[in-house]
Amino acid sequence: xxxxxxxxxxxxxxxxxxxxxxxxxxxxxxxxxxxxxxxxxxxxxxxxxxxxxxxxxxxxxxxxxxxxxxxxxxxxxxxxxxxxxxxxxxxxxxxxxxxxxxxxxxxxxxxxxxxxxxxxxxxxxxxxxxxxxxxxxxxxxxxxxxxxxxxxxxxxxxxxxxxxxxxxxxxxxxxxxxxxxxxxxxxxxxxxxxxxxxxxxxxxxxxxxxxxxxxxxxxxxxxxxxxxxxxxxxxxxxxxxxxxxxxxxxxxxxxxxxxxxxxxxxxxxxxxxxxxxxxxxxxxxxxxxxxxxxxxxxxxxxxxxxxxxxxxxxxxxxxxxxxxxxxxxxxxxxxxxxxxxxxxxxxxxxxxxxxxxxxxxxxxxxxxxxxxxxxxxxxxxxxxxxxxxxxxxxxxxxxxxxxxxxxxxxxxxxxxxxxxxxxxxxxxxxx
Amino acid sequence: xxxxxxxxxxxxxxxxxxxxxxxxxxxxxxxxxxxxxxxxxxxxxxxxxxxxxxxxxxxxxxxxxxxxxxxxxxxxxxxxxxxxxxxxxxxxxxxxxxxxxxxxxxxxxxxxxxxxxxxxxxxxxxxxxxxxxxxxxxxxxxxxxxxxxxxxxxxxxxxxxxxxxxxxxxxxxxxxxxxxxxxxxxxxxxxxxxxxxxxxxxxxxxxxxxxxxxxxxxxxxxxxxxxxxxxxxxxxxxxxxxxxxxxxxxxxxxxxxxxxxxxxxxxxxxxxxxxxxxxxxxxxxxxxxxxxxxxxxxxxxxxxxxxxxxxxxxxxxxxxxxxxxxxxxxxxxxxxxxxxxxxxxxxxxxxxxxxxxxxxxxxxxxxxxxxxxxxxxxxxxxxxxxxxxxxxxxxxx
Numbered sequence: 001x002x003x004x005x006x007x008x009x010x011x012x013x014x015x016x017x018x019x020x021x022x023x024x025x026x027x028x029x030x031x032x033x034x035x036x037x038x039x040x041x042x043x044x045x046x047x048x049x050x051x052x053x054x055x056x057x058x059x060x061x062x063x064x065x066x067x068x069x070x071x072x073x074x075x076x077x078x079x080x081x082x083x084x085x086x087x088x089x090x091x092x093x094x095x096x097x098x099x100x101x102x103x104x105x106x107x108x109x110x111x112x113x114x115x116x117x118x119x120x121x122x123x124x125x126x127x128x129x130x131x132x133x134x135x136x137x138x139x140x141x142x143x144x145x146x147x148x149x150x151x152x153x154x155x156x157x158x159x160x161x162x163x164x165x166x167x168x169x170x171x172x173x174x175x176x177x178x179x180x181x182x183x184x185x186x187x188x189x190x191x192x193x194x195x196x197x198x199x200x201x202x203x204x205x206x207x208x209x210x211x212x213x214x215x216x217x218x219x220x221x222x223x224x225x226x227x228x229x230x231x232x233x234x235x236x237x238x239x240x241x242x243x244x245x246x247x248x249x250x251x252x253x254x255x256x257x258x259x260x261x262x263x264x265x266x267x268x269x270x271x272x273x274x275x276x277x278x279x280x281x282x283x284x285x286x287x288x289x290x291x292x293x294x295x296x297x298x299x300x301x302x303x304x305x306x307x308x309x310x311x312x313x314x315x316x317x318x319x320x321x322x323x324x325x326x327x328x329x330x331x332x333x334x335x336x337x338x339x340x341x342x343x344x345x346x347x348x349x350x351x352x353x354x355x356x357x358x359x360x361x362x363x364x365x366x367x368x369x370x371x372x373x374x375x376x377x378x379x380x381x382x383x384x385x386x387x388x389x390x391x392x393x394x395x396x397x398x399x400x401x402x403x404x405x406x407x408x409x410x411x412x413x414x415x416x417x418x419x420x421x422x423x424x425x426x427x428x429x430x431x
Numbered sequence: 432x433x434x435x436x437x438x439x440x441x442x443x444x445x446x447x448x449x450x451x452x453x454x455x456x457x458x459x460x461x462x463x464x465x466x467x468x469x470x471x472x473x474x475x476x477x478x479x480x481x482x483x484x485x486x487x488x489x490x491x492x493x494x495x496x497x498x499x500x501x502x503x504x505x506x507x508x509x510x511x512x513x514x515x516x517x518x519x520x521x522x523x524x525x526x527x528x529x530x531x532x533x534x535x536x537x538x539x540x541x542x543x544x545x546x547x548x549x550x551x552x553x554x555x556x557x558x559x560x561x562x563x564x565x566x567x568x569x570x571x572x573x574x575x576x577x578x579x580x581x582x583x584x585x586x587x588x589x590x591x592x593x594x595x596x597x598x599x600x601x602x603x604x605x606x607x608x609x610x611x612x613x614x615x616x617x618x619x620x621x622x623x624x625x626x627x628x629x630x631x632x633x634x635x636x637x638x639x640x641x642x643x644x645x646x647x648x649x650x651x652x653x654x655x656x657x658x659x660x661x662x663x664x665x666x667x668x669x670x671x672x673x674x675x676x677x678x679x680x681x682x683x684x685x686x687x688x689x690x691x692x693x694x695x696x697x698x699x700x701x702x703x704x705x706x707x708x709x710x711x712x713x714x715x716x717x718x719x720x721x722x723x724x725x726x727x728x729x730x731x732x733x734x735x736x737x738x739x740x741x742x743x744x745x746x747x748x749x750x751x752x753x754x755x756x757x758x759x760x761x762x763x764x765x766x767x768x769x770x771x772x773x774x775x776x777x778x779x780x781x782x783x784x785x786x787x788x789x790x791x792x793x794x795x796x797x798x799x800x801x802x803x804x805x806x807x808x809x810x811x812x813x814x815x816x817x818x819x820x821x822x823x824x825x826x827x828x
Contacts, residue, residue, distance in 0.1 A: 063803075069814030070807035077750055077774075077810075086777040086821055160804060184816050217517070218818075243682060243822030245521050252514075279513070311513055 003119035003328035008109055009231040014174045015134040016271035032131040038164050042142040043162035050374035064213045071141040072183050075175050085179045091240040095365030096210030097247040100351045103360035107178050108384050118227045121302050125196040132188045133235035140172045169193055178272050180353055183241035193234040197226050197296035205288040207237045218243045220310050222345035227304030227324050249310055253277050253289035261286035272372035273348050274382040275319035290393055291316050297392035306345035319348050324373040336371055343375040457654045462755050465569045466643035473677035476684035476707055477502050490537035501599035508536040524678040526551050526560045544570040546632035548640040555655045559675040566643040568636050675704055682819035688812045689790040699724045715763030730758035750774035774813050776820050787816045
């Protein structure tokens with residue numbers, strides 16, 4: 001059975017039209033073959049980060065941050081956004097968690113909803129539909145590249161006016177013309193390769209590097225898979241500035257295990273959404289690869305999910321969800337549907353954009369909790385998913401015992417105990 | 432000398448003399464306390480420590496000179512729990528107290544667990560936060576070991592416990608305490624503790640923290656009562672009316688370029704915030720510019736049609752960039768060409784709360800090929816101010 005839901009897609013580019021209208025030739029200064037010659041953008045290459053694990057990188061001027069803010073403000077003043085997001089009222093909902101609500105009537109268009117297929121997390125790229133090669137170049141802020149592993153410790157490289165090399169598969173940062181907050185941008189890895197919306201190791205690493213480079217815990221990156229409320233099937237991450245903690249960042253966590261490459265995986269506790277928290281790792285790539293492995297597993301099993309990269313890249317949340325499926329099967333109450341909140345990564349993290357004044361005025365922690373609890377996988381289902389993920393990462397149960405013996409014999413200050421998932425809570429064992 | 436021992440004075444000579452006397456008194460009183468604590472000033476860029484007790488210096492192994500001026504982050508390190516760091520940052524932002532276990536690092540590099548208890552200090556007249564006080568009570572492992580050996584049953588009520596797995600968020604988890612295994616004996620020093628992910632303090636340690644905070648706060652309050660001044664003698668905002676919240680000031684303090692915030696809702700649109708870089712550029716003291724309209728920067732040869740243009744933009748609530756001749760108060764009383772960008776800034780209510788003015792001295796516009804364009808840099812200040820003001824939910828117009 002093909003599962004579909006009807007939604008009004010968010011407009012992220014001024015060049016995004018109805019799916020049904022086909023754009024003919026160009027003159028729109030886009031990124032396709034027609035216009036890309038002569039395109040120039042600032043290029044920011046981040047430093048080889050593997051070398052700076054554990055070092056305090058003190059950049060006196062937050063360079064990437066200045067670039068993002070400066071370019072965004074420039075587009076803001078040029079009127080490229082569909083509305084002024086700073087004129088949208090916002091507040092912290094009283095309560096333990098401090099959910100953040102925003103009244104944004106302009107974000108959601110009063111258009112005819114489009115059909116989205118929600119039963120498949122992996123869908124092939126469709127060049128006929130809107131994708132990021134069709135954005136106008138003025139919506140692009142800069143190119144963002146990772147440094148080569150082969151390079152020496154080069155440091156940040158910046159070129160204010162670099163031609164876009166179509167053959168070199170550039171990754172770009174663009175504005176989201178329907179911003180949730182100030183500074184809302186899209187990171188589009190290898191934009192001309194037209195990758196579908198799915199996680200791959202290289203792209204997640206790029207996103208993680210951007211979070212690290214921005215060096216601001218209030219600048220988070222997010223990802224929505226298809227079926228978890230991504231609207232465009234062209235690989236992209238989102239990011240914006242909000243200078244306070246997200247509720248999900250306040251939730252406690254229970255360590256489940258640590259992988260071979262030092263990545264700590266924990267379960268979220270006392271939060272309406274069940275999810276995994278990844279931290280640590282012997283290197284940034286280890287952290288990123290582990291999350292990628294888990295994501296690929298979810299993709300292959302058609303489980304929609306969201307990813308939140310938080311704390312300047314030190315924490316990554318992986319949140320599987322089932323809301324779209326429930327909607328398609330008619331299992332969601334009309335009360336919740338009427339709020340028209342699509343729980344993408346930001347909503348899952350506790351930042352709710354509400355389109356109706358009554359929902360904003362009446363926003364409460366209880367309601368937010370209720371909504372997110374609907375979105376979350378059930379306890380049972382989550383445990384199943386955990387097992388799948390742990391297998392995919394290479395942490396099956398019988399391996400664990402062998403490793404445990406190895407660990408006990410090496411006294412390197414701090415025994416790390418593995419928890420056999422899904423049954424938890426064994427006694428603590430000291431070193 | 433004030434607590435900050437700054438050479439720059441913001442008061443008249445007479446006020447200064449009175450100030451130093453009071454400061455001496457309070458320093459002596461604070462030095463007499465046996466506790467480990469620090470006092471920070473959110474109104475100085477970087478939210479630095481302005482006072483550190485002798486006990487604190489002893490505990491961390493630093494000298495006073497090495498500590499004054501540093502932010503609390505200075506004592507954190509790779510094993511310090513990220514969650515706890517975030518909690519502290521949020522407590523500062525929300526101007527409230529917090530008590531959390533924290534792993535800190537001594538000068539020698541060795542880590543140690545302590546119970547960190549922080550509280551805001553409110554000014555007398557306007558009830559605004561003017562300082563934060565932080566007390567540090569070292570958590571003793573030895574104490575736990577000894578006691579655990581002798582007691583059975585549920586220990587969580589009386590003794591601390593160390594949990595490796597549970598990482599605490601803001602809310603204490605209601606789990607049973609997992610007692611430490613005690614094959615080690617008292618010879619064992621604090622060494623193993625830092626590998627624990629969380630270390631809960633004992634009830635007695637928590638009580639110590641509360642007692643210490645109260646002692647420090649009562650001295651500070653007495654000082655504020657007597658002198659009516661800020662403890663450190665520096666004023667960062669207007670007296671009384673519309674003083675910016677400490678958290679907004681902390682956010683703005685991270686922006687290193689020259690800029691001011693003016694309040695269009697107050698008569699004559701006065702400056703309510705001026706960055707350090709602005710003061711350096713213009714040669715004025717903070718005291719001299721706060722509460723003033725920006726026109727003091729204009730002079731005889733300033734183009735009045737440009738000023739008129741700016742005024743029009745402000746009335747219309749629009750941004751504009753102008754090049755304007757300004758008169759500095761620097762030693763040479765020189766004039767300079769100011770590439771000034773002004774823009775309205777909204778707060779969380781969605782309404783305009785301030786205007787931001789970002790100054791770039793025209794001669795400094797180097798077009799180095801590897802740097803951000805000066806226009807981008809200037810606009811990035813506007814962006815950073817927008818983020819700070821919007822997220823500072825306590826600011827009202």
